[in-house]
Amino acid sequence: MKPGALRIRVRTLLAVASLTVMAVSFPSAAAEQTPLPLRQSDGPTAMARARVAADVLMNSYEPDKAWFPSSWWNSAVALQTVGDYMERTGDRRYLGQLNNTFEKDKGVFPAGVLSGDPLLGNFTSRAIDDSEWWGLTWLQAYDLTRDPKYLNMAVTIADYVNGYWDTGTCGGGVWWDGERTYKNAIVNGLWIRLTAELHNRIPGDTLWLGRSRTAWAWFQGSGMINANGLVNDGLTNACTNNGQNVWSYNQGLAIGAGLELWRATRDPQILNSVRRLADAAIGPDALVTEGVLSETCDAADQTCDDNAKQFKGIFMRYWTDLVDTTHERRYAAFLDQQATNLWQNDRDAAGRFGTRWSGATNDDHPNVFDWRTQASALSALIGDVPTPTPLASLAATLSPAQPVVMPAASGVTSLPLALGASATGYFPLLAIASVDAPAGWNASPRASVLRLQPRGNALPVSTTQPLKVTVPAAATDGHHLVTVNLLAAGLRFTTQADVLVAHTxxxxxxxxxxxxxxxxxxxxxxxxxxxxxxxxxxxxxxxxxxxxxxxxxxxxxxxxxxxxxxxxxxxxxxxxxxxxxxxxxxxxxxxxxxxxxxxxxxxxxxxxxxxxxxxxxxxxxxxxxxxxxxxxxxxxx
Known part of the structure; x- marks a missing residue:
């Protein structure tokens, strides 16, 4: 096709799409936003980005063992994050996976099957914080489905954890492990949040509220919150702050615990304490490096272990709760900043996100990408989706997203790609796809129309357009981007394939x-x-x-x-x-x-x-x- 003919065809496609949009009176992106929105992000795009990231995460879910590979507590957090995604966006495609995990993994398992510890049944083990993570996951599932089995499981887990509340050491607090060797921030932040969530879901409850109030008062006076308002890891044997690292998830759980208890009590002192924790987190010498939420192990000369890979996402889950609860723009601006930075700097062509949200990497300590880092980043993207849920969204992917081409000495090499488009909403869409390939390469078709008929948000609809890219023999070694822009009714999304040309x-x-x-x-x-x-x-x-x-x-x-x-x-x-x-x-x-x-x-x-x-x-x-x-x-x- 001649260049002039291509331009004429694209103009024709645009005109057809515009007429279709007028015919169905599809609301504009601006009309979907409430006046002076708390979040400055484009709502439909934020929802589409979260959907792409959630789908990438769920590609790592193992249906037979009903978890994410080789990590028990991380699997609980990842599944709760998927629940957060479904609650925020209305997408309900992954309810079956939550139920699959509940039914398959609620039994007794020996050490090494799902956890390094023996699992005692009902998602409990000697790791008390692991048990609490699962309790919060099933409360999220209850919120989504209103199935009482999830609420009942959370109560069962909380009853088990309550057995490790002990006033005989340090005046209170939950032990971190079955051997009762350590009282720390994470297990007690989880306990406050879990008990407060139970109260807020059980009509007429006083038991769990009393436990949550007691735990919050103990935590506030425990010494784990230092003079700067930051949460150190735990207590010494002498019941003093041990001065260990300030991890983002400890700070986040302290914020989240206070918020849920505030919802139960409306005590303004609790909310004041939450604001102090939040302000400390983003203050000087805390958890932010050049505007990016960071762990100490995100430093260029360090590598985060499998646990720390998920800490920042936990922080962002409860930071989102902070934004939704207080409606304070400075907190919302920080959330927007993290989501925007992730998408621009820490994402590869396959829609995967690394452990360093700055995107920084080096040969000795590379930016690591796996399902844990994906779940962590997803929490920030979820938080960037405004409420109420946008009326429509449009997303796109290219597959394979990171293909390799090893060209022959002469001629061209063909590269088949598949453009996938997905949408939510209430009106039919004609989406125009335009392809941009490197100079000297060819893509067919360069422009096309994809038809989508969404029926709400619960089940995003999708369609696929095959593409063929030809790579010349003279293509230089290295990474080359093939870009597809998708446009429909004021909705836009861009996706890319990162093509590696290699002779070795x-x-x-x-x-x-x-x-x-x-x-x-x-x-x-x-x-x-x-x-x-x-x-x-x-x-x-x-x-x-x-x-x-x-x-x-x-x-x-x-x-x-x-x-x-x-x-x-x-x-x-x-x-x-x-x-x-x-x-x-x-x-x-x-x-x-x-x-x-x-x-x-x-x-x-x-x-x-x-x-x-x-x-x-x-x-x-x-x-x-x-x-x-x-x-x-x-x-x-």
Missing amino acids: IDFDTGTVNENPWLFDAGGSQSNGVQNRFADGNAHFTYRFPFPADTTSAHVTLTIDAEFLVQASTDNEHWTTVLQESQPVTDGSNKADRNVDLTPYLGAAADGSKPVYLKVSDAFPNDGWGGRVYHVTANIVE
Whole structure:
């Protein structure tokens, strides 16, 4: 198509869409906003961003074990975050997953199945704070469904936790663990919030209110809140502030606990205390670095562990409650700032968010992306969605979002993409999609119309438009963006594919450089640079789209533990190419191992010769599956 013809076609599509909008009298984006909105963000866009992030998070949910892989308390927080998303947006697609987890995981489990601790049934264990997280999750599920089984479970959990309230040490407070070794901020902030939520949902209650009041008074006088209004981690054996780190989730739970108790009592002193905690959190030398909410482990020379990855999201959950409760613009401005910063600086093309909300990264301590960091960021995006819920929203994604192209020496290489569009609302939409590809590349179709017929917010509707992008042989190595702009009735959304053009394969696992090659994470884990492992029934699969003129290829894996490595031309039929024959749990067999991939060079529709390489666990019963550190390949064309 000639450039002039393309412009004419786009103008025609725009005219058709405009006429359609006029015919249905679709409300404008401005009309959806209340006068002088508390949040300055674009409501429909904020809702669309939250939907994209929530869908990415739920891609990591494991329906068989009914959790997010390999983390018990983090799974509770992630599921509550999904509940927060559904409550805020009206989207109800994930109610089934909440129920699935409730029914499958409420029993007794030995250590190592769902938690490092034995689970005692009803989501309780020796980790008292873990039990409380699940109590709050089921109260969120009750709010969404009004099913009494969720409320009853929360009461059961709270009864269990109450057994660890002890006035014999430090005058009160809940013990952090079953062994009664530590009284700290998180378990007591959770306790106040949990008991206050129970009171606010049980008609005529006085029991839980009394416990919440007592716990709040004890917490305020415990010494854990320092002179600057910041919450240190816990108490010493002498019942004094231990001076340990001020984590954002401790500060957030203190805010959230006070807010829920204030709703129960309307005591102005409680709200004053909450404001002091909030002002301290965003004050000098506290939790904010250059405007971005940060943990101490977000520093460039540190790495947050799996627990700390979710702390900031917990803070933002209760900060959102603060904004909704006080309606103070300075608090709302901080919330907007976090959500905007996340979307602009800490998001990759696949809609994933990292642990450092500034987006900062380096080779030694990269910005880590996983489902925990996704759930954390989602809380900030949820908070940015205004209430009442926007009347309509429009979102878009490209799949694959991070594809790899290995061009042949001559000709072009085809890259198939799928544009997905989703919408909520009450009127039909004609969405115009326009594609922008790098110079010298071609995209077909460059412009198209997608028809969407939403029926409210509970079940967003979606449609898909296939795209084909051709990449010239002369394309330079590196990252190239393909951008799609979607426009409908005053609603806009932009999505991108981050195309890696590469003539070589050389990457460390556990880094952003691995992501384009990682075809299927398969429940695997990565907890640092040069580290991806697959225990039990987990696996991970790399896809190497070797150029069409490839005649032979070899890959070298730096690998250890109880690995099973298989190759395939189609991701369906597998041949074992490496296998550890003995149980190895100490990494003593770490070595570079070479695999000849020449017999597995496929023939894909895009002209490439892809090979799939899957790593799994040769002894799935003992939890020491294959662990890969580095991947390189030699290619002969």
